[in-house]
Amino acid sequence: MDCTNEQLEIEAALDGMEGISNPLFNLSKRTLVLSGKPQALTTARVLIQKIGYRVEVIADVDQARSVQKISWNRLLFSLFFAVLAEILELLSSGATVQRALVVLSSLIAIFLAGLPVYLQGISALRRIKLNMNALMSVAVTGACLIGYWPEAAMVMSLFSIAEELESQASNRARNAISRLGELAPDFAHVQMSDRSWKSVAVKNIRVANLVRVDAGDRIPLDGVIQAGQSSVDQSSVTGESLPVEKLVGDQVFAGTLNTTGSFIFRVSSLESESTIARIIRGVEEAQASRAPMQRLVDRFAAKYTPAVFCLAIAVAVLSPVFFDITVLNAIYRSLVLLVIACPCALVIATPVTLVSGLTAAARRGIVIKGGLFLEQVPRLKTIAFDKTGTLTIGYPVLVELQSLIDDDQLVWLKQCCVSLALQSKHPVSRAIAAGIDAEQLQVEEFEALIGKGLTALINNQRIYLGNRRWLNEIVPMDAHIQSLIMSHESAGRSVSLLADSEHILALLAVADQPRPTSARAIDLLHRMKIRTVMLSGDNKISANLIATQIGIDQVLSDLLPEQKLLALKDLQAESPTGMVGDGINDAPALAGAQIGFAMGAAGSDAAMEAADVVIMDDDPRRLVDVIQISRQTLHVLWQNIAIIVLIKGSFLLLALLGYATMWQAVFADMGTSLIVVFNSLRLLATSSSAISPSFS
Incomplete structure (x- = not known):
């Protein structure tokens, strides 16, 4: 099968x-x-x-192993006897012994290549099913009955060889994604209870085990780094072209390559539940689903084959009556029509193309959950984005530190900011600590006041770091400082102030920033004639600021989750619309979209479940890759259908006119199948990407 x-x-x-x-x-x-x-x-x-x-x-x-794999030795022997029959036919003078040798060689060739074909063909005919094996069985048997033994043998031999070639080529597309699973090693260095290290089969490693990965090794399982640091090539999972720096606390994925240092990580999931295993499982499930185009082609093929079969019978019966041809010639023409009637090329055109497209996407860290979505993506005219974490980095960063006292105090100001900020895990405090490079001073009597800020003694001086409302109670602010604060807030920034008991010392502005690649992604979408919309729960000022920076066409802000869904439905009423988010906070909108895209989903079960298209990376340009791959896949699919219709139609006409032979028909039929398969495999070699500098 x-x-x-x-x-x-x-x-x-x-x-x-x-x-x-x-x-x-x-x-x-x-x-x-x-x-x-x-x-x-x-x-x-x-x-x-x-x-x-x-x-x-x-x-x-x-x-599982293949239980129907055809022996190449048997096929080659079949071809040898078929060629021998042709040679004996050419050299034959009509003697009985020579004719017997021709028939014997032909029968051996037909038996070696055609036994599986006949078994399935006879079974199909009993059930009145005109499948490929039934048609070939009737055609070859008919050729033998009218004395075309060498041609019957050659047709059966070539048909079986072409079938195996087609099967192997199709399996190349289907198996391409499974090879991702082979990237993870079979053994790993695991820490034992006595703290020694031992090589253990990956299938026997359990969650929470500590595993050591040395430079140049592939990571065996998903986990979180506990000690050490390195750069990891994650292209097999996320599609990222450059290695990613990994520190303590960072997540690593099975099958990715550790390029430089060594580290120890704690296993977070079993082999069968690793991110790469879930990618493979997702693509295999997508391959098993039947797309609308495939169902349409299947329905057409179900009518095409019986129609040509009836035409073949009509040619055999009526041609000698109405045209000046012999009964033998009419029967031969009908047998050629039976070979042309094989629907295999038509039936495999859609699945092999869609499988190649799904696999090409998976190689870039994109899981498309079925041919249905692969067909629908090119129809999108509008794409709506969640803002935070999708178009932006998703956390605040320090964008400005403005001293309000003498510049010679700047180093001390920075030290005070860092010393206080490091005592808190609040996102704003983390942004300040990460954004300032300064030495930490000793802190005493530290307090964190919810909704206000931080305070402590630094060098016996009380220092405050907090919001405007709180510090205005401690240190009255003049009009100049109020003006500075308002200018930052109007730009969508959150303002914190550093003060002592008498003066405001510094102003710190933090804000969520656009991802470095967001503007490029939006520009590429606009070039593809796709309108972009931002659906954000953030305030109007912040949402408009980000939208202006990256070039979004339309902004809808201050939206609650249920309002996002309503806004999305309004957009879908105007044109086909997709929704892009993180797959967690905006799961309702993703589920309600015609196509939902989850960004940055590596390691997230919720994101893998929430969306129709799962993008492992958090680079918005991957969305452009999804559209590009989908459009290329549909283009190749229509190419394949056009090739099939052209070749089948041409040979149908030639057969009716008596210009086509069974040889030519089997070459045309199976050749068409091979052309379709290899044309589809081009998708696996597609290298152009929105991430690539050469993409245009």
Whole structure:
């Protein structure tokens, strides 16, 4: 089982069967997972065997092997005897012995290559199903009956070889994502109870174990760094092109590469629940889903094949009556039509293209949860963004320190700011501490007053760091200071003041800042003719300031979560609209959008569940990559359909006019399938990205 058509055939056989629920196909592993009662599972196995498939029960899907892999030796021997039959036919003078050798060589070739085809073909004909194997069985048998033995042998041999080539090429697309799982090592250095280090199989490592990673090693599991620091290449998970600095407390992901230093991390999830495992699982589930375009093509193929089959019968029966051709010639033309009627190229065109697109996205750290969303993304005309943490970095940073006393006191001012700020974990305090490079002074009698600020004795002097309202009670502010504060607040900044018991000493302004890549992402979206809207719960001043800096088209501010959802519905009434957020705080809006995009979702179960498209990185330019990949995928899909229609239509006409042979028909049919597959595989090699300097 390696073709969507075969999946549909098995689904039809199991359809309506009681005791079986949610059959899960994995064409890349050639497995089918069935859930149900033992008796029902036994019945299902018998039904699948009746339609021509061999069933092997396995204990673990991950250990599945191909149970229908065709032996290349058998195929090559088949081709040898088919060629031998052709040569003997050319050299034959019509003697009985020579003719017998031609027939014998042909039969051997047909048996070696065609036995699986005949088994499934006969089973399909019994059930009045005109699948690929049924058509080929009838065509080859018909060619033998009218004496075209060498051609029948060659057609069956070439068909089987092309089928295997097509299967392997299709599996290349389906298996590409699974190779991500091979990046994580099988063994890791784990700290034992006696504090010694031992190499342990990753599958035996448990949550909370301490693992050591040396420079040049791949990280075996997800976890949080406890000691050491390094740079980690996270491209396999997030798609980031440059290594990321990792310090104590930072998260690391399985399958990523430790490039420089060594560190120890505490395991946070088992191998089966690592971020990379969830990416693979998400893409495999997406591959198993059937997109609207695929359902449309399947319905067309279901009508196309019987229609051509009826046409072939009509040609065989009516052509000798109405046209000046022999019965033998008419039958031959009908057999050529049967070969052309094979729907395989048409049926595989959509899934192999969508699978390639899904895999290309996953390689950039983007999980698209199904072909449905891959088809819908190019239709988006508007994209709405949450502000905080999506377009901005999501936390305050110090943007200005303004001294209000003599400049020669600036070093001391900075030391006071840092000394107080380091005593608190408030986001504003953290921003001040991170934004000032100064020596810490000794602090005594420290107090943190909720809603007000911080105070302590520094060098026996009482120093205050807090908001305007509180400090105005301690130290009256003149009009100049009030004016400075208002100018910062009008720019969307939060103001803190440093003071002693008599004077305001300094003004500190902090603000959330746009991500460095947000403006570029918005510009690229505008070039794609996509309107951008900001939906923010922040105040109008702050929201408009960020929007102006990065070029957002429209701003809706001061929105509560339920108001965001209503605003999104209004936008969707105007045009197809997607919503971009962090997947946690704005989960309702993501769920209500036509397509929800979760940014920065690496390591977040909630974000993986909330959105239709999950972007592991927090770079907004990845959104451009999603749109680009989706558009390229649809472009290749329509290319494939056009190729199939052109080639099939041309050979249909040639067959009706008597200019096509069975050789040419099988080359055209299977050649079309291979063209479609390899054209789709181009998506896996797509290198252009919004992150790349060469992207335009």
